[in-house]
Amino acid sequence: MTLSALLSGVMAAIGILATAGALAQSPSMNDVQQRDAQQRDQALASTRQHYADRKAGFAQDMARRDVVMLGDSLTEGGDWNAFFPGVGIANRGIGGDSTEGMVQRLDSVLGVSPRKVFVMAGINDIAVYKKPVTEVFEHYKRIIDTLTRAKIQVIVQSTLFTGPAFPPAVNASVKDLNGRLHALCARGPCVYVNVNPALAPTGTLDLRYTSDHLHLNAAGYQAWVQAITPAMRRR
Numbered sequence: 001m002t003l004s005a006l007l008s009g010v011m012a013a014i015g016i017l018a019t020a021g022a023l024a025q026s027p028s029m030n031d032v033q034q035r036d037a038q039q040r041d042q043a044l045a046s047t048r049q050h051y052a053d054r055k056a057g058f059a060q061d062m063a064r065r066d067v068v069m070l071g072d073s074l075t076e077g078g079d080w081n082a083f084f085p086g087v088g089i090a091n092r093g094i095g096g097d098s099t100e101g102m103v104q105r106l107d108s109v110l111g112v113s114p115r116k117v118f119v120m121a122g123i124n125d126i127a128v129y130k131k132p133v134t135e136v137f138e139h140y141k142r143i144i145d146t147l148t149r150a151k152i153q154v155i156v157q158s159t160l161f162t163g164p165a166f167p168p169a170v171n172a173s174v175k176d177l178n179g180r181l182h183a184l185c186a187r188g189p190c191v192y193v194n195v196n197p198a199l200a201p202t203g204t205l206d207l208r209y210t211s212d213h214l215h216l217n218a219a220g221y222q223a224w225v226q227a228i229t230p231a232m233r234r235r
Contacts (some may be wrong), residue, residue: 103142
């Protein structure tokens with residue numbers, strides 16, 4: 001299963017993709033409900049397997065790296081070593097992951113002894129798992145604290161805004177989270193890099209950079225790379 005298909009399944013399983021229209025037109029609601037339940041179960045099983053496979057892969061890939069990219073599907077989908085040749089980057093993104101999940105797998109980050117860690121997280125917490133911003137921020141602080149205690153420079157990338165297909169409340173929460181992260185980094189424990197001016201200059205994800213209002217296409221990744229290049233190159 002491709003990453004794109006997997007992530008679509010995750011969104012369907014938790015209700016991001018509405019099925020109300022299908023239910024209204026179906027001659028048998030019970031049949032539709034049974035089919036949808038089977039699809040949700042299959043999607044969730046695929047998600048769990050993908051998560052386990054990624055973690056197992058990390059455990060087998062603990063060679064020292066200069067940089068780690070930590071995040072969810074947005075990070076996982078980036079070919080970071082091709083974007084920044086010669087740097088030496090470990091991709092620690094897992095599709096569907098939350099900030100809480102990232103807290104629990106920081107050993108796969110610390111184990112490669114990076115000099116820098118770039119973090120982008122929170123959109124699944126907000127848009128998918130419906131977590132309050134205060135809870136997401138607390139998990140984020142734990143990530144930052146754990147990494148800085150290990151003498152690692154933490155670069156917090158702003159959580160990306162979503163496209164207009166998502167409810168406005170999602171981007172309102174993203175804006176709230178980013179404000180908290182910016183203020184935290186201004187006090188010294190991390191560096192904040194705002195990538196939204198490049199990818200979402202009007203406060204919603206620019207549709208040139210996405211096909212589903214959430215994940216990035218090739219042009220979107222290029223815009224992201226340009227936004228973080230100064231921080232990547234800085235010693």
